Amino acid sequence: MTDAVKGPASYFPSIEQKYGRPVAEWKDLIRASPLTKHMELVAWLKSEHAMGHGHANALVAHTLAEDKGE
Structure with a gap:
């Protein structure tokens, strides 16, 4: 069983679907x-x-957290 994605990344599938661009x-x-x-x-x-x-x-x-290495 896999853990569900949490935090900001949990929005990524719907962002890609709604706005038509990859994250x-x-x-x-x-x-x-x-x-x-x-x-x-x-x-x-x-x-x-x-x-x-x-x-x-x-x-x-x-994006900002990723750039800070978090």
């Missing part, structure tokens, strides 16, 4: 953005890519 592509977009603060990036995903708050927040949180 890796979203992470590349976040990393390429000149914005660096969490909520600025969330607002950018919401305004520029019509992403819902929860999905944007999950992607940004996971």
